Amino acid sequence: MLTYALVGLEPRRVEVEAHLQKGVPSFAIVGLADRACQEAKERVRSGIVSAELTWPLRRITVNLAPADLRKEGSGFDLTIALAILAASHQIPPGSLKAHAAVGELALDGRVRPVGGALVVAEGARRAGIEFVLCASESAAEVALAGVDPVPLHHLVEAVDYLRGDWLPDPAPLGKNGLPRFASCPDLAEVKGQRRGRRALEIAAVGRHNLLLAGPPGTGKTMLARRLPGILPALAEEEALEVTRIHSVVGLLPREHPLVAVPPFRAPHHSSSMPAIVGGGSGPSPGEASLAHRGVLLLDEFPEFQRPVLEALRQPLEDGVVSVARANGRAVFPARFQLVATMNLCPCGGKGDAAGCSCSSVRLARFHEKLSRALIDRFDLVVAMPRPRAAELDGSGEEASALVRERVQAARQRLEANPPRLSAEARSLLTDAVERMALSGRGRARVARVACSIAALAGAEEIERSHLAEALSYRIPPELTS
Amino acid sequence: MTSARPPCLTRRSRSYPPLLEAIHDPPRRLYLRGTGSVEMLSRPAVAVVGTRSCSSYGAQVARRLGRELAAAGVAVVSGLARGIDAEAHRGALEAGGPTVAVLGCGIDRDYPRAHVALARRIAEVGLLISEYEPGVEPAPWRFPARNRIIAGLAAATVIVEARERSGALITADFALEDGREVFAVPGEITSALSRGTNELLRLGAAPLLGSGDVLALLGLEEAPARSAARLSEQAKRVRELLADHSASIDELVERSGLAVDAVAAALVELELAGEAVCAEGIYRAHEQR
Numbered sequence: 001m002l003t004y005a006l007v008g009l010e011p012r013r014v015e016v017e018a019h020l021q022k023g024v025p026s027f028a029i030v031g032l033a034d035r036a037c038q039e040a041k042e043r044v045r046s047g048i049v050s051a052e053l054t055w056p057l058r059r060i061t062v063n064l065a066p067a068d069l070r071k072e073g074s075g076f077d078l079t080i081a082l083a084i085l086a087a088s089h090q091i092p093p094g095s096l097k098a099h100a101a102v103g104e105l106a107l108d109g110r111v112r113p114v115g116g117a118l119v120v121a122e123g124a125r126r127a128g129i130e131f132v133l134c135a136s137e138s139a140a141e142v143a144l145a146g147v148d149p150v151p152l153h154h155l156v157e158a159v160d161y162l163r164g165d166w167l168p169d170p171a172p173l174g175k176n177g178l179p180r181f182a183s184c185p186d187l188a189e190v191k192g193q194r195r196g197r198r199a200l201e202i203a204a205v206g207r208h209n210l211l212l213a214g215p216p217g218t219g220k221t222m223l224a225r226r227l228p229g230i231l232p233a234l235a236e237e238e239a240l241e242v243t244r245i246h247s248v249v250g251l252l253p254r255e256h257p258l259v260a261v262p263p264f265r266a267p268h269h270s271s272s273m274p275a276i277v278g279g280g281s282g283p284s285p286g287e288a289s290l291a292h293r294g295v296l297l298l299d300e301f302p303e304f305q306r307p308v309l310e311a312l313r314q315p316l317e318d319g320v321v322s323v324a325r326a327n328g329r330a331v332f333p334a335r336f337q338l339v340a341t342m343n344l345c346p347c348g349g350k351g352d353a354a355g356c357s358c359s360s361v362r363l364a365r366f367h368e369k370l371s372r373a374l375i376d377r378f379d380l381v382v383a384m385p386r387p388r389a390a391e392l393d394g395s396g397e398e399a400s401a402l403v404r405e406r407v408q409a410a411r412q413r414l415e416a417n418p419p420r421l422s423a424e425a426r427s428l429l430t431d432a433v434e435r436m437a438l439s440g441r442g443r444a445r446v447a448r449v450a451c452s453i454a455a456l457a458g459a460e461e462i463e464r465s466h467l468a469e470a471l472s473y474r475i476p477p478e479l480t481s
Numbered sequence: 482m483t484s485a486r487p488p489c490l491t492r493r494s495r496s497y498p499p500l501l502e503a504i505h506d507p508p509r510r511l512y513l514r515g516t517g518s519v520e521m522l523s524r525p526a527v528a529v530v531g532t533r534s535c536s537s538y539g540a541q542v543a544r545r546l547g548r549e550l551a552a553a554g555v556a557v558v559s560g561l562a563r564g565i566d567a568e569a570h571r572g573a574l575e576a577g578g579p580t581v582a583v584l585g586c587g588i589d590r591d592y593p594r595a596h597v598a599l600a601r602r603i604a605e606v607g608l609l610i611s612e613y614e615p616g617v618e619p620a621p622w623r624f625p626a627r628n629r630i631i632a633g634l635a636a637a638t639v640i641v642e643a644r645e646r647s648g649a650l651i652t653a654d655f656a657l658e659d660g661r662e663v664f665a666v667p668g669e670i671t672s673a674l675s676r677g678t679n680e681l682l683r684l685g686a687a688p689l690l691g692s693g694d695v696l697a698l699l700g701l702e703e704a705p706a707r708s709a710a711r712l713s714e715q716a717k718r719v720r721e722l723l724a725d726h727s728a729s730i731d732e733l734v735e736r737s738g739l740a741v742d743a744v745a746a747a748l749v750e751l752e753l754a755g756e757a758v759c760a761e762g763i764y765r766a767h768e769q770r
Contacts, residue, residue, distance in 0.1 A: 194741040195730040214762060344761055351761035356534050360563060363534075364595060383762030385729045428753075435753055453742070468746035472730075478537070478760060 003079040003101055004123035005071050006116045009244055009285070009332060011123025015065045016076065018083040023059035029080070031064030034072045040105075043074070044081045047105035051155040056088040075114040078103035078133060081155060082162070095162040099150075100124040101133040102142075109155040113137035115250030118243060118257070121145035133158055141247060141257040144240065184229035184264065185222075188399040192387060196223045199382045199473065201403055204230045205410040206452030209316070209338040209377055211301070213479065214384030215352040220341040221299055227339055228264040228295050229400035232408040238293045241333060245285050245292055263294035265336075269303035276304075277311045283323040283330040288315050291336035301340035302369050309374055312338070316377045338377065342370075344478070351385060372480055379445045380473040410455040419454040421447065425467040432471050446470045488512060490519070498522040504633040504659045508612035511630075514588040515604035521579045522608070525699045526556040528635035528656070530628075530649045531565025531642040536674050537760030538727075539642035540568045542666055545767070546639060547572020547580070549692035553701050556581055558635045560627060561596055561609070565641045565649070570603055580607040581634065585627035586619035587611060625651050632656040637695050639664040640686075643677030650677050653686070662698055664689035712754060715739060716747040720756055723766040733764070 004011035027041050048055050062080050064071050079101040086093045102120040104112040117138035122145040124132050132142050136151035143149050151168050152158050160166035187197065196212070200223055203210040210227070212220040234242065242259040246252050252259070267276055267287040278286035288296060298304060315321050319335035344350035346366050347358045358366070413419075421429070433443050447462075450470035454462040490497050490511040496519045501507050513519065529546050531539060543565045547557050551573035559566040561582040573580035582603050584592070588611045591597045603609060612630060613623065628648065632638050632655035640663070643649040656663050665686040668675020682688055689695065693703050712720070722728065722736050733744045748764055751757035758767045 192731060194734050195745070198741045198745075351537075351763075358534070360533065360593070383759075385762035387729070387731060432749075432753060465743070465746045468749040469742050471749040472745040476759065476761075 003076060004120040005069060005076075006119055006248060009119060009248060009330070011119050011126075012069055013123060013127060014069065014071065014076070016079045016083045017063045017065065018080070018087040019061045019063070020056050020058040020084075020087050021061075025057045025059065027060045027062075029062045029064065031062075031067045032070045033064055033076075034070065036074050037064075037071050037076055040074065040077045040080055043077050043105045043107060044084065046107040047077070047081055047109040047155050048085065050107065051109040051159065053085060053090055053155075053159065054088065056084065058088075060084060060087075073114060074104040074112075075102050075116065075120070077105040078111060078152075078155070078158070081105060082133070082158060085159065091159055091162045095164070098129055099131045099133060099162075100127075100129050101158075103133070103135045103138070103152070105155060111135045111152045111154060111158070116248045117141045118145055118247035118252075121147050121149070122244070133161075141243075141252055144243060144258055184400070185226055186229060186400045187226050187403060188397050190219065190222060190226065190397060193219055193223060196382060196384060197397075197403075199380050200227055201230065201407060202449060202452050202456065202473075203227065203337070203339070203380055204403075204407045205414065205456055206379070206448060207337045208379035208449060208452065210340070211375075211378040211381045212339070212341045212384055213344055213381065213476075215350070215386055216343060216348045218384040218386050220384055224297050224299070224339045224341055225264075225266075226400065227297075227337075228262055230403040230407055231262045231295070232404060232411060233260055234262060234293055242293050245289050245332065249285060249290065251290070261294075263291055264297065265291040265294070266297040266299060269298070269300050271304070271308065273305070273308050273311055276308050277315070277321050277334075278323045278330070278332050279325065283325050283332075285332045285334075286321070288312065288321055288334040288336060289332040292333045294336060296336040296338050298338065298340040301342045302346075302366055306369050309369070310371070313374065313377065340378070351383075367480075370479065375475055375479060376439070376441050376445075378475065379449050381475050381479070382473065383476060406456065410452070410458075413458065414452065414455040417460075419451055419459055419462045421450070421467070422461040422463055424464040425450065425462045428464050428467050428471075436471070436474065438474065442474060446474060449473055496520065496523065498634055500526075500636065501630065501633040504629065504655075506629070507633065508630060510612060510614075512588050512611050512613070512615060513608055514610070515606075515608040517579060517581075517604075517607040519608075521556050521581060522610070522634060524556050524579065525554075525701065526558050526581065526635045527695050527699070528558040528631045528638040528652065529565070529569035529641060530559055530631060530638065530652050531640055532644055532647050532649060532674060532677075533562050533564040533566075534674075535564040535568070535642050536672065537763065538668070538765070539565055539666075539674060541758055541760065541765060541767075543568035543641045544572035544575070546641070546689075546692055546695075547574075548576045548578075549703065550695065551576035551578020551580065553692070553696050553703055554578070555696070555699065555701065556607075556634075558583065558631055560585070560624075560631055561593070561600060561603070563593060563595065567596060567599060569641075570599060574602055574606065577606065582607070582609045583627055583630045583634070584609060584611040584619075585613075585623040587613050587615040587617040589615045590617070590619060592619040624648060628652040629655045632661060633659060635661065637662040637664060637698055639666065639689055639695060640678050640681060641666045642668060642674045643681075644673055645676045645680065647677045650681070653681060662687065662695075664695060712756075713747065713750060715743050716750040716754075719744060719747040720751055720766065723751075723757055723764060727763050727765040729762050729764070 005014045113135040121142040133150045139149040139151035315334035321334045322331045345356045350356040450467040453466040547569040556579040557573035558581045559569045638656040663686045665678040665681040
């Protein structure tokens with residue numbers, strides 16, 4: 001009987017063999033099974049008995065091969081049960097050909113879903129296996145991999161199916177309809193904030209990292225949360241990539257497992273390093289990877305632990321996180337768009353009428369945390385001063401859907417024919433590098449942003465005005481000194 | 482420190498600054514660091530001081546004063562502290578002009594740590610001086626004493642921003658005791674950072690509305706203005722609006738009727754032309770004279 005273990009995001013083939021021999025009745029699982037996997041003994045025994053099948057009173061040995069690969073979790077339960085049933089001739093042994101299985105057993109024999117069903121199914125497809133027995137909840141997820149799921153509620157159904165007595169409902173398991181954007185708050189609810197909205201739109205076009213800085217209560221978080229709503233849907237290949245990651249962590253909704261819209265993750269600033277970049281004993285993906293092809297929002301950015309922030313530099317640069325642990329290493333994709341918000345000083349008073357009351361030590365620590373290397377990763381920095389009252393009663397603003405259409409069109413232009421710097425813009429850039437003390441990286445960043453602005457404007461070339469606007473999003477000196 | 486120059490001035494030295502000698506308790510020794518000429522200490526000097534936790538407005542004014550005073554040939558004296566002091570030094574350095582930092586510790590101590598680079602730049606064209614021997618640690622009680630030297634070296638003292646009971650007010654007191662002119666930069670009455678300076682104004686300090694006020698006192702002329710750059714129509718429009726009062730981009734969009742991208746581009750144009758400055762998302766006019 002076949003199933004697949006997860007190593008990072010990769011399926012590894014695991015063959016489950018059961019051997020019954022005469023002797024004192026016993027049950028052993030060998031093959032580097034972890035604790036959850038060892039406990040399968042009790043679940044499998046109860047499950048088989050509850051399904052009114054016979055528990056063979058023999059000396060039972062179950063081997064999970066290859067024996068040197070560490071196996072974790074409860075996803076092997078169903079496979080172990082079927083292997084034992086086949087070995088005791090309760091199901092025809094030949095019937096397991098062309099099948100793989102994944103699922104946890106309840107004590108009463110019900111089949112429960114486990115995380116990573118998509119990855120298991122993908123492993124099966126690559127090995128040419130057509131059918132995957134799984135919990136009915138996982139069926140839609142398994143179908144995404146391009147194999148036929150056999151959705152099960154109970155172990156009895158698996159047995160009936162393999163005996164040829166029962167066929168699962170051929171429920172329509174399409175690739176789950178249209179992308180849904182509904183869950184994200186809409187830009188139409190934001191009054192005023194023209195500068196912020198504009199920055200958000202440019203960031204969406206070029207997938208630029210965005211930093212919103214200003215005193216508390218100026219709408220930084222409110223804007224940041226609306227970024228995913230103006231991002232175009234994911235391409236099919238991207239969607240599968242994201243779904244795989246979310247599957248491993250068990251985050252997929254049952255009905256619509258395919259993650260078709262860019263994911264949005266907003267971890268709290270108390271999050272640990274493994275929670276953000278991934279880790280754990282058998283490395284599992286962190287928030288950075290869950291935000292792959294989507295948005296990672298770090299609210300109150302300077303409140304995060306320094307090592308966590310520094311650890312984000314690798315994925316920001318390479319788009320992947322590689323985690324090495326004693327029990328193995330894994331490389332997770334993590335090409336996310338970083339959006340961060342921050343106050344201008346620890347007390348939040350800077351930029352407000354009240355003024356800042358921070359001690360010099362606190363201020364120094366604050367600035368130390370925002371290392372130049374990290375701040376340099378933001379393409380767009382928007383200073384958000386406190387709006388005066390008059391701006392707050394602006395009337396109906398553009399809805400996210402409208403902005404999204406513009407973003408999509410600009411992205412298409414950007415891919416088909418990226419605008420180049422015009423001679424005028426080039427001379428302005430050279431001028432600005434000198435006068436505004438831009439670093440080499442800063443220069444490249446401004447050019448990238450200008451490119452997105454030109455694409456939004458539908459221009460063939462990056463004009464002087466596009467570059468000038470891009471310069472207004474440069475890192476202000478007060479953030480780095 | 483070059484070995485050719487005496488590392489220390491005593492009161493008997495010929496180059497001991499006469500203005501400093503005239504104060505109530507002049508320091509017995511002055512230790513020097515930097516390649517600036519000792520004569521700098523005897524030139525007309527203006528002290529520019531203020532709070533450490535200054536606002537962006539205060540920082541802008543301090544820097545501009547530093548620049549304009551230095552350009553007119555005045556030595557800018559301050560205390561190398563964070564905030565106003567540092568901005569005044571930076572402004573003077575921008576004009577390539579003379580500046581003197583008076584320390585409350587040994588001249589070889591890097592204090593404050595954040596200003597190591599600034600101290601080095603000052604040492605290249607100006608002077609760092611202290612009445613304490615090299616190696617003396619910074620201590621809170623030494624700073625008021627240091628302030629008497631700042632006030633003593635200068636013919637006039639400008640307080641840019643100060644809270645009530647700010648250390649900068651101590652410098653103002655020393656200046657008054659020594660019979661020197663004290664200027665205060667008027668600030669918003671709602672800002673805690675301007676309470677000290679506005680109080681000085683009430684007590685009779687001269688309001689400082691531009692570097693010309695101090696220069697007139699010293700009998701000096703302002704340096705000629707730079708030639709104005711050519712600006713686009715939009716930039717001119719935005720400049721007019723900024724001349725009224727400072728504003729955020731959103732406010733400028735509201736008042737100009739221009740699109741947000743046009744306003745942003747116009748502001749960058751003004752920044753490059755030196756006609757506007759930005760801090761914390763608020764843009765201010767920076768008029769050329």
